[in-house]
Amino acid sequence: MQRAFNTFEIPQDVRPEQIDVQENGVRVQWSDASHDSFYPWDFIETYIQSDRRTPEPRRIEYFGSNGSGNSTSWPPSVSSKDLEDNETRTVAQLTDFIKRFGLVFVTGVPFETGEATKKLLEKIAFIRQTHYGGFYDFIPDLAMADTAYTNLALGAHTDTTYFTDPAGLQAFHLLSHADPTAKDGEGTLGGKSLLVDGFYAASLLRKESPRAYKILTTHKLSWHASGNEGITITPDTSYPVLESKSNGQGLRRVRWNNDDRGVVPFTERSPMEWYEAAREWHSILTRKDLEYWVQLTPGNLLIFDNWRVLHGRSAFTGVRRMCGGYINRDDFVSRWRNTNFPREEILKRVVG
Structure with missing residues (x-):
């Protein structure tokens, strides 16, 4: 010794x-x-x-249009009552669902105001502040200069691609949706939510088109948020669409939003190669068997991993009131560790 x-x-x-x-x-x-x-x-x-250090457990189950084939019950969910009765145990289950499937629903959340949603999210970690504020509670508003604040259809994308550290978790809770001008029997108001497992899509791209996968994991792009007066946010450096883990074992993060993407660089390789790879990626993301559609309803809170799960929506009529927020990735993972594993085991992973 x-x-x-x-x-x-x-x-x-x-x-x-x-x-x-x-x-x-x-x-x-x-x-x-x-x-x-x-x-x-x-x-x-x-x-x-x-x-x-001891490697972090990595138990990932992909999902598609019919949910996860390995799960006996879909979608993964916990109840707000269980969170009140046993916070630690339920947060452990909630965060583990997100780590495993990329998403979780919380049922029975009060929806008269957004306050209950805010308190629930804070049981995971503090809500992240951005140039849009912290906890959001909004109806369509064109003054926000962001398509999220319109009633337009949105394709599958990740949020905050323009941050060096994009938001780790994102949450949506539909508080209300009504169209006072609609007549009875005219059908639904629209606004279905779209979720796509980016890790699953990337695994298919890697299998079906290794060249496209390599381009999207190595060709780094600029990203930016500059639609609001006085706001010009860009990451500390360029990042690829698909980011691999530092040890090369698996995917770390998906960064995909055409509204935030800058100019494709002319260095390293022709931009046409990137666009060809991007088209292949887009064709996989839009496959019907990868698109999981769900109609959000008042009382059901959706929380998902913004580093893995892409989201979108169909167009809608009327006025929707939506609330939610972002949570930092590191704080989410810390909460997952400390509610699912003994302290000694955690320290072996993070300290040695």
Whole structure:
């Protein structure tokens, strides 16, 4: 054990003043005299051998137009009553559904105002502030300079592609939908919500067109939000449509919104190659067997993973009142960890 410790690199700017090798580890007094440190033997051995943390469990189930083929009950849901009765247990289930399927519904949410929805989302983590505000509660408003605030149909897309760190979770709760000018028997008012599993779509693209997949994972684009006066937001660097994990094991994030996309670069390869790959990607996203359509109703809150699930809607008439918000990815994952796993197991993953 002592030989292993002697190979352990010490930072050059601060040197150990005194090293005490003990049976269960090593205690170090540092030259800056600010503190002592203790390193257990298993910690030292881990970092000498590989410097790798325990991998995070990755249990992903794809969904399509008929839901998930591996799930006995679809869609995944929890009740707001269960959240009130046992918050920790229900949040554990809720966040695990999102990690597994990419989405979850919360049933029985009061809808007279948006306050109950806001409090429910805050049980996961704090609501993220953007240039549109924090918790949103809105009806169509063209002054917002965003198609989300219209009654137009929207194709499948992810939100906040123009942020370096796009919103991790997004939530929608339809509080009301009415058209005072419509006559009885004229049919539905429209506004069905569209959800597409971006990870599933990417897996099909990789299988059917490896060249297109490679282009969309390597060709980096600019993204921006500049439709509002005084707002010009862009990420810290260019990002591809499909972002792989740093270790190359699986997909990390989907970033897809034509309304936010900048000019396709002329460097690295011809822009025509990117457009050809994008057309193949679009053709997969719009396959009927990948489009999961659901009519949102008052009382049923939808929460989904904005890094994985693309969303859209059909056009609608009348006035819809919608509320919801964004939650940061890191805060969501932290809540998932701390409600589903013991503290010791979590620290092995994030510290070592």
